[in-house]
Amino acid sequence: MAMKEWKPSDFGVEEEDEEETPSPPSSITSPSSPLPYFDRDRHVAFLEMMYNLMPYHYQSQEINRLTLAFFTISGLHLLQALDRVDKDRVANWVLSFQAHPRSKAEVKDGQFFGFHGSRTSQFPPDENGVSAHNAGHLASTYCALAILKTVGFSLSTIDKESILISMRNLQWPDGSFMPLHVGAETDLRFVYCAAAICFMLEDWSGMDREKAKEYILNCQSYDGGFGLMPGLESHGGGTYCAVASLRLMGYIEDDLSKKASSSIINVPLLLDWIVQRQATDGGFQGRANKSSDTCYAFWVGAVLRILGGYKFIDKTALRKFLLTCQSEFGGFSKYPGELPDIYHSYYGYTAFSLLEETGLNPLCAELGMTDLAALGII
Amino acid sequence: MESKEDDREPLSSKAEWSDVIPLPQDDGPNPVVPIAYKEEFRETMDYFRAIYQADERSPRALRLTRRAILLNPGNYTVWHFRRLVLQALNVDLDEELDFLQQIANSNSKNYQLWHHRRWVVERLGTDAKAKELQLTKEILSLDAKNYHAWSHRQWVLQALGGWEDELDYCQQILEEDIYNNSAWNQRYFVVTRSPFLGGLKAVRVSEVRYTVDAILAKPDNESPWRYLRGLYRDDTEALVNDSQVSLVCLKVINTKSNYVFALSMLLDLLSYGFQPSQEFRDALDALWTSDSHPLDSDLAKAICYILEHVDSLRASYWIWRKSKLPLAG
Numbered sequence: 087m088a089m090k091e092w093k094p095s096d097f098g099v100e101e102e103d104e105e106e107t108p109s110p111p112s113s114i115t116s117p118s119s120p121l122p123y124f125d126r127d128r129h130v131a132f133l134e135m136m137y138n139l140m141p142y143h144y145q146s147q148e149i150n151r152l153t154l155a156f157f158t159i160s161g162l163h164l165l166q167a168l169d170r171v172d173k174d175r176v177a178n179w180v181l182s183f184q185a186h187p188r189s190k191a192e193v194k195d196g197q198f199f200g201f202h203g204s205r206t207s208q209f210p211p212d213e214n215g216v217s218a219h220n221a222g223h224l225a226s227t228y229c230a231l232a233i234l235k236t237v238g239f240s241l242s243t244i245d246k247e248s249i250l251i252s253m254r255n256l257q258w259p260d261g262s263f264m265p266l267h268v269g270a271e272t273d274l275r276f277v278y279c280a281a282a283i284c285f286m287l288e289d290w291s292g293m294d295r296e297k298a299k300e301y302i303l304n305c306q307s308y309d310g311g312f313g314l315m316p317g318l319e320s321h322g323g324g325t326y327c328a329v330a331s332l333r334l335m336g337y338i339e340d341d342l343s344k345k346a347s348s349s350i351i352n353v354p355l356l357l358d359w360i361v362q363r364q365a366t367d368g369g370f371q372g373r374a375n376k377s378s379d380t381c382y383a384f385w386v387g388a389v390l391r392i393l394g395g396y397k398f399i400d401k402t403a404l405r406k407f408l409l410t411c412q413s414e415f416g417g418f419s420k421y422p423g424e425l426p427d428i429y430h431s432y433y434g435y436t437a438f439s440l441l442e443e444t445g446l447n448p449l450c451a452e453l454g455m456t457d458l459a460a461l462g463i464i
Numbered sequence: 465m466e467s468k469e470d471d472r473e474p475l476s477s478k479a480e481w482s483d484v485i486p487l488p489q490d491d492g493p494n495p496v497v498p499i500a501y502k503e504e505f506r507e508t509m510d511y512f513r514a515i516y517q518a519d520e521r522s523p524r525a526l527r528l529t530r531r532a533i534l535l536n537p538g539n540y541t542v543w544h545f546r547r548l549v550l551q552a553l554n555v556d557l558d559e560e561l562d563f564l565q566q567i568a569n570s571n572s573k574n575y576q577l578w579h580h581r582r583w584v585v586e587r588l589g590t591d592a593k594a595k596e597l598q599l600t601k602e603i604l605s606l607d608a609k610n611y612h613a614w615s616h617r618q619w620v621l622q623a624l625g626g627w628e629d630e631l632d633y634c635q636q637i638l639e640e641d642i643y644n645n646s647a648w649n650q651r652y653f654v655v656t657r658s659p660f661l662g663g664l665k666a667v668r669v670s671e672v673r674y675t676v677d678a679i680l681a682k683p684d685n686e687s688p689w690r691y692l693r694g695l696y697r698d699d700t701e702a703l704v705n706d707s708q709v710s711l712v713c714l715k716v717i718n719t720k721s722n723y724v725f726a727l728s729m730l731l732d733l734l735s736y737g738f739q740p741s742q743e744f745r746d747a748l749d750a751l752w753t754s755d756s757h758p759l760d761s762d763l764a765k766a767i768c769y770i771l772e773h774v775d776s777l778r779a780s781y782w783i784w785r786k787s788k789l790p791l792a793g
Contacts, residue, residue: 140499148499148509149539155497175494182492205489206509207541209517219516221541268544271579308652308694317618317657319611319649355693358728361781362686368777374645374686376609398781 120410120422124443129435130167132416133158136428137171144428151204152183156229157432163236163456164435164447173237180230180239183208185222187248196255198267199248200227200283224256224265224279231286236459241287250292253280257293261301262315273314274305278327281334282453295335302328303350309374310355322363322372322385325356329389330452340394353393360389361398368403369411380411380418380430383437388451391440401441408437472504475511480524486510487517505535516545521552534567543576547583557584561595572603578612582619593624601633608637609646618653627658642678648687652694664695671695676712684722689729700736710738717747724775727767731785734764764789 136158147154159176162168183201185208187193200222202208207221227249234241256263256276263276277298284292304316305328311320312328329351332338337350342357363370363386369378370386383404390396410422411434417426418434439449439456450460475481488510491498501509512532515525529546536542550560564581571577585592597620603613621627631654637647655671656664672695678688692712696703703709710733716726734740740763752759752770759766768786772779 136497138498140497142500142502142505144499145501145505146536146538148501148536149541151497151499154499158497172494176496179492179494179496205491206513206539209513219541221544223540266540266544269579269583270540271575307649308697309690313649314611315615317653318615319646321611357781358732359690361778364777366777373609374690375643376645395781398778398784400777400779403777 120412121414122409124409124438124445125412125416126165126445128414128416129431130162130165130170130416132413132426132431133161133165133167134170135416137162140428148206149204150226152180152201152226152229152233153203154428155180156233157428159233160236160455160459161428161432161435163459164439164449166445166447168236171237173239176237177234177239180233181244183226183230184244185220186245187252193248193251194255196267197252198222198224198256199245199252200224201230202226203229221266221268222252224253224263224276224283228279228282228286231283232453232455232459235286235462236455238462240462246287246289249283250287250289253283253292254294256280257297259297260304261294261297261299263293263298274302274312274324274327274331275314277301278331281331285334285453290335295337299332299335299337299350302331306351306356310352310357310359319373320359322370322382322389325360326385326389329356329392330454333392333452338393340392342394357393357395357398360386361395364399364404367407368400368405369407370404377421378407379420380408380437381420381433383408384433384440384454387437387440388449388454391449391451396440404437405441408434474504475507475528481511484511484514487513489513508532508535512542512545516541521549523553525549526553526555530563537567537571537574538576540576543580547580557588560584561588561592565599568599568603569606572607572610573612575612578616581616585620586623590624593620593626596620596624597626604637608641608644611646614646614650617650621653622657627654627660630654630658631661638678642682643685643687645687648691652691664697668695672706672708676708679712679725680715682722683716683719683726684724686725689725693729693732704733704736704738709733710740710744714743714747717744717751720751723751724771727771731764731767731771734767735789762789 136154140154144154159171162170180201185197185199185202187199193199197220199220202221203223203226207219209219231241255267256265257280258264258272261277262272263280264270264272265276265279280293281298284290302312305312305314305324307313307320309320312325313319313321314324318324329338332351342353362374363382365371365378367378369380370382371378372382372385387396387399390399408418411418411420411430413419413426415426417428417431419426420430435446436449436454439446440451447456447458449455450457453460486507508531512528515528526546526549529542529549532539532542533546550557561581561584564577564584568577585596597617600613600617600620603610621630631651634647634651634654637644655661655667661667672692675688675692675695678685679692692709693703696706710730713726713730713733717723717730730744745763748759748763748766748770760769765786768782768789772782775782
């Protein structure tokens with residue numbers, strides 16, 4: 087099949103995007119009518135292409151290389167095409183990004199001994215063995231561990247202790263997390279990464295769960311959704327980070343079957359807000375009165391799955407919307423008829439997994455990867 | 465002084481950089497998801513790596529971080545090093561704000577840029593307040609829902625002040641677009657946290673009035689309905705007792721158009737113990753006349769039934785809501 091050659095002239099106006107994905111040009115004509123089915127083979131080819139070489143548009147995402155790898159490899163696993171991947175090669179490559187302390191003392195000096203996101207932030211130690219540029223990052227660490235689990239690598243063999251002890255350096259007194267020890271923004275995304283890391287390592291010594299819970303609760307907005315920080319507008323991504331974290335940490339269960347008063351979050355209010363996120367075009371929006379975007383089919387859909395409310399959506403309408411975002415080149419775009427990118431493609435696949443599309447592996451909603459990988463089944 | 469003109473010339477062609485050996489990226493033997501870097505990107509990052517490894521905190525290093533940022537604004541390592549260089553050179557941070565201003569429009573959704581801006585502003589103190597509020601205003605004039613801009617604005621208010629004019633600003637944004645949920649959220653932020661308004665309860669009456677007007681103008685607008693509920697957060701008794709709330713539901717239902725949110729609110733009121741007058745029953749009956757499927761005598765059940773049909777995307781949800789209603793006594 088023909089893969090589109092992206093020419094520099096195609097690189098048009100940057101797309102609006104809340105996540106910093108590379109910008110496929112938005113000025114492209116829509117395909118005459120979308121395919122009425124999920125085109126698995128084309129998506130596998132798309133991911134294989136990415137696995138082997140990503141187009142230059144992704145160079146601005148170099149710092150998040152491990153995230154790009156996660157989308158690609160976990161994507162292949164979702165599509166039951168992990169055989170396309172050399173698992174040992176991937177595991178070794180991922181492991182090479184881990185920051186290692188030289189001594190036990192170093193682990194408590196403030197640095198974070200997780201995984202780097204890319205070689206751009208990773209430097210060999212100098213002649214004295216001093217690693218002056220440790221940029222272990224929470225999100226990269228989450229991606230690294232998720233990839234390792236996906237390819238069946240046992241996490242029992244990695245240096246968990248350094249990760250967990252040094253991770254505490256990243257948590258603030260209000261319970262929030264920054265992703266890097268040198269400082270960066272703090273918001274729910276990194277609370278989620280921390281919870282997912284502890285969950286995958288099966289060890290909660292990496293964070294103060296109670297404080298994290300308090301921070302999350304402070305992020306619930308007056309309308310029931312969660313903003314990324316206290317006071318901010320309720321948002322599909324923020325709500326996912328909040329609810330998935332609480333589930334991973336063990337603070338909520340399938341809350342619809344319980345009495346409203348016994349949950350630590352206002353579930354009825356959240357539920358009413360979140361079912362309203364399905365728009366008239368069948369897609370999901372991230373915030374009230376905004377356009378539907380492919381990725382919220384995951385962020386919002388996964389919250390519903392976790393709470394036991396996925397049955398409340400109109401699956402036919404959602405599927406129809408998602409298919410208008412399916413690209414003829416493989417992958418998914420943010421909005422109908424645009425060019426695909428790896429981020430929206432991945433969340434398109436997770437959305438179809440939630441819809442129980444034939445031929446896709448089931449999804450672990452709270453970890454954002456396949457159930458098989460989450461459970462450690464190769 | 466950083467100049468823009470030489471930002472695109474290859475570094476290897478410049479005398480200034482002739483003493484530096486660029487440090488190539490060591491991707492290792494079997495890299496996964498390798499990226500087809502353009503030459504300009506590769507070269508810039510090779511020089512950055514060299515300078516970073518050598519920890520050279522010089523004016524040319526500062527210019528290099530600018531170049532790298534423009535190619536790679538998400539690279540937090542580059543931003544971090546830029547901060548180290550700014551400190552080492554004791555650069556006038558107002559100039560740094562100007563630099564950020566120049567690149568703000570095309571990077572308005574970049575987390576690193578906003579974090580860097582806060583770092584600069586923290587060092588400048590309260591003097592920066594006006595500039596920050598102005599910058600976010602400009603960004604929001606291009607994209608009135610930019611999450612980062614609103615977040616920065618909230619941070620500025622809390623760190624530096626400026627609360628006095630914020631309610632007016634929200635009003636202005638809402639006049640331009642009453643559907644702007646970000647502006648409604650900001651309004652809530654102000655009425656609940658401003659040290660000048662006396663707290664939510666003090667402004668509740670006027671806020672309810674404002675919200676009711678917004679609802680009546682556009683009853684299909686989700687935002688003011690949520691806001692109205694929010695004004696009575698954790699106080700459902702007061703919500704039930706405020707006749708303005710039930711009244712706006714009734715008014716909208718009586719128009720027989722765009723009444724989904726009105727029905728939903730009424731359903732919630734009933735579940736909190738609202739005792740409806742006959743008018744509510746009459747309004748519902750006027751809305752839905754069907755001999756084959758007469759409405760349930762229980763008002764809440766009747767509402768669920770109607771919603772199941774007129775809000776069909778959420779039919780399963782409304783059926784579930786009905787199933788959860790207390791059995792009639």
